[in-house]
Amino acid sequence: MSRRTIGIALAGVTGRMGYRQHLVRSLLAIREQGGLELPDGTVLWPEPVLVGRSADKLRAIAARHGLERWTTSLDEALADPAVEVYFDAQVTSARIKALNAAIAAGKHVYTEKPLAESLAEALDVAALADRAGVKGGVVQDKIFLPGLRKLRRLIEGGALGRVLSVRGEFGYWVFEGDWQPAQRPSWNYRRADGGGIVLDMFPHWSYILEGLIAPVRSVYAHAVTHLPERWDEQGRAYTADADDAAYAVFELEGGAVAQINSSWAVRVYRDELVEFQVDGTEGSAVAGLRECRVQHRAVSPRPVWDPDVPNGESFRGQWARVPDNQEFDNGFKAQWEQFLAHVVAGTPFPHDLRSGARGVQLAELALRSAREGRRVEVPELPR
The missing domain is CATH 3.40.50.720 (NAD(P)-binding Rossmann-like Domain)
Structure with missing residues (x-):
């Protein structure tokens, strides 16, 4: 060699x-x-x-x-x-x-x-x-991670049937920096420095949704700054004017709908820092960065709404773990x-760079949607 x-x-x-x-x-x-x-x-x-x-x-x-x-x-x-x-x-x-x-x-x-x-x-x-x-x-990088690669295997193998919807939850509490150091750099929370969770995370949602299911064709987003004051690496207070949370609905080509919450002001009550639930006609799957679980229609339980009696079901226990079946590299x-x-x-x-440009486009249109309070179409990129 x-x-x-x-x-x-x-x-x-x-x-x-x-x-x-x-x-x-x-x-x-x-x-x-x-x-x-x-x-x-x-x-x-x-x-x-x-x-x-x-x-x-x-x-x-x-x-x-x-x-x-x-x-x-x-x-x-x-x-x-x-x-x-x-x-x-x-x-x-x-x-x-x-x-x-x-x-x-x-x-x-x-x-x-x-x-x-x-x-x-x-x-x-x-x-x-x-x-x-x-x-x-x-x-x-996210579509190269084990959880989403196993999710792709299910989708491409037909285990979920026609995809109907996606629900995504991403985020964690980023300390303000006054009594505990922040886990992220202060520029992330200043608009003038290119900060903001929409610009940071919506490019991820663009390629994940496109790579797993279909391109985004419209977006409705609400972007907010929950914590307007933070402290920088030198312990100085500053105005955090970039969005630290965003709540969005995406319509995908083919009719599926995705809802994704993104927040640096949320405390984690889930198995991983990001999780996606994909529901289809033949089954459903929940994927994080490393793990993925699936429930086929043939073994779906029959929940009954009755708020007057204790819940006797272990809903998480009714899902099957998707095996690795291979070694996953970084x-x-x-x-x-x-x-x-x-x-x-x-x-x-x-x-490629145009794929990256589509991610920037989605972030830009989501911010427009948040400013104008309306649903915004996502056009094809100009050549």
């Missing part, structure tokens, strides 16, 4: 997601397994180049993992001919400028979502990549492997 090295500039690697999921659990994990074997037998070896603003943090990460390359200059990283891919996990407000620079330098681009703060910017960067002849991809790593194979070997990769 021959080995081919591919340089990857990673911006935002000092952040939690960029470091844990993309560097350690994806690219370094690919190296630990001996590289990525391509269809022709070539072994692809990712060579990370860390990019960020803090030299001290970059130096420490590089030393911790035995990496040689890091820089505080994006221009320097993009000028390196050995760097073929640019990856972005920065704050959303800094993303488009960096992606445009990488494309202008002839680099393939892979980025966290949301792709941009507006649909116009998202479409512009997708068109720029097309004109430059470079490949682009957007992280859409979802971020699985998608990294697909994207790198796409770049080098030209294998299919559906999670």
Whole structure:
């Protein structure tokens, strides 16, 4: 086997997601397994180049993992001919400028979502990549996770029949930051910095619904800021003016209806931080990030409404666990492997920049729906 090295500039690697999921659990994990074997037998070896603003943090990460390359200059990283891919996990407000620079330098681009703060910017960067002849991809990690992969198996295998509806619950209580440190960075709650749960999470709902069932054709959303005051990383109070919760109804192509609640101001009473219940003519399923349970029509119980007597049914116990039937790799790593194979070997990769633009479009239309208090159609993206 021959080995081919591919340089990857990673911006935002000092952040939690960029470091844990993309560097350690994806690219370094690919190296630990001996590289990525391509269809022709070539072994692809990712060579990370860390990019960020803090030299001290970059130096420490590089030393911790035995990496040689890091820089505080994006221009320097993009000028390196050995760097073929640019990856972005920065704050959303800094993303488009960096992606445009990488494309202008002839680099393939892979980025966290949301792709941009507006649909116009998202479409512009997708068109720029097309004109430059470079490949682009957007992280859409949730559909690579075990729970949703098992849910897809049920849907594609016909176990649920015609899908009627989807109910999704996502969220957890993010501490305000005064008496306990917040679990999320403060920029998430400032509109001027690109914060807000709609822009953060609706791109996920876009590709999940499209990938599992059908594209979204209309949205009605109510977005709110439940907690208007929070405290930042330095313990200073600030005005949280970005939406921290959203309640939405999506109509899907083909007639199915999805209802998804998204909140950073909710306490968890469910098995996982996100769960989707899909009801169909032949059965129903409930999927989280890792687990999935199913109930077929032939074994569906016959509940009877009687509020005057104690409930004698164990509703959760009436569902069957969907078996793994395989080993599931880290979802971020699985998608990294697909994207790198796409770049080098030209294998299919559906999670392109226009797919990312559809997620931004849904977020933008949901915010319009919330402002105007009405249902909004989701048109096809312009070419």
